[in-house]
Amino acid sequence: MKKFILKIIYLSLPILVIAIVMEILLRNIPNDYLLKSQYLDKHSSEIETLILGSSHAFYGLNPVCFSSKTFNAANIAQTLNYDYEIIKKYQNNFKNLKTIVLPISYFTLYKKLETAPESWRVKNYMIYYKMHCSKSITYYSEVLCNRIYINIIRLISYYVLGDPTISCSDLGWGNTYNSKNAKDLVKSGKDAARRYTVKDIYSDMNQQIFKENVFILESILRWSKKNNIKILLFTPPGYKTYSENLNPVQMETTINTTREICLKYDNCIYINLQSDTNFVASDYYDGDHLSEIGAKKLSVFINKIINEWKKAHTHSSILKH
Secondary structure (H helix, E strand, C coil), rough: CCCHHHHHHHHHHHHHHHHHHHHHHHHHCHHHHHHHHHHHHHHCCCCCCCCCCCCCHCCCCCHHHHHEEEEEECCCCHHHHHHHHHHHHCCCCCCCCEEEEEEEECCHHHCHHHHHHCCHHHHHHHHCCCCCCCCCCCHHHHHCCHHHHHHHHHHHHHCCCCCCCECCCCCCCCCCCCCCHHHHHHHHHHHHHHHHHCCCCHHHHHHHHHHHHHHHHHHHHHHHHHHCCCEEECCCCCHHHHHHCCHHHHHHHHHHHHHHHHHHCCCEEEEEECCCCCCCHHHHEEEEECCHHHHHHHHHHHHHHHHHHHHHHHHHHHCCC
């Protein structure tokens, strides 16, 4: 029996060594999460406006267009629980934070990263943000979280081919959605609407996710109010083929819930830009994401609202319905 165990260990050792080497190499590939966590580690005390949220904010809001010192901590598929985890991680460092900008998209209140198709992204928060909120050991390892062929492709892509692995600016804005490479807005809009629509918003699971997200959103608002920080919530613009194909019940529930929550807090305003006609076809990269052209337009607009809000000293005077 002892010889058998030793043989198993002997045979497993090369696999373990390879896995450890792969893990080290994968973790040393530059990525957006590491860039953002390192920036927040060094500069969180300087930030005046913090952008959080999913890809709609990641690609849609460019910090250089803001008059205050702004950083974009949004990321693809980032859900409210990780927005809140970022806030909690750096809450003692946000000495100059005045405003948080957070998108409330069609899917926001019905999505939890752990149960989404992109659940593998959870490991990016555990590994690169050094969070400890996941109970699954899988999310603390690059090797365990992806299939072997995906990891091999990543290693070859970076170490052999030298392909770029950063898709955002130094201030966190996703700068790869260029208007020159825009997608078919008709097809991508319909596809996105279909992808984000919850099959049964009244199911026990989806109602539980909804309640959890409402609680998290209110927790963010309470923390912000306690620390004299304003919260600007907005539903981002979408091309007509996206907006017209959304489930009206899911969209209305999201908008009405957000509006009701926001009205409870005098440090919050909510702006619904879902079908805003100021955003035209040339502003979009695909049906639900802005290009660099649209991002500039949205960023300038949001910055203007923030500056007007500072002067108005009230949320009701500029609340958009």
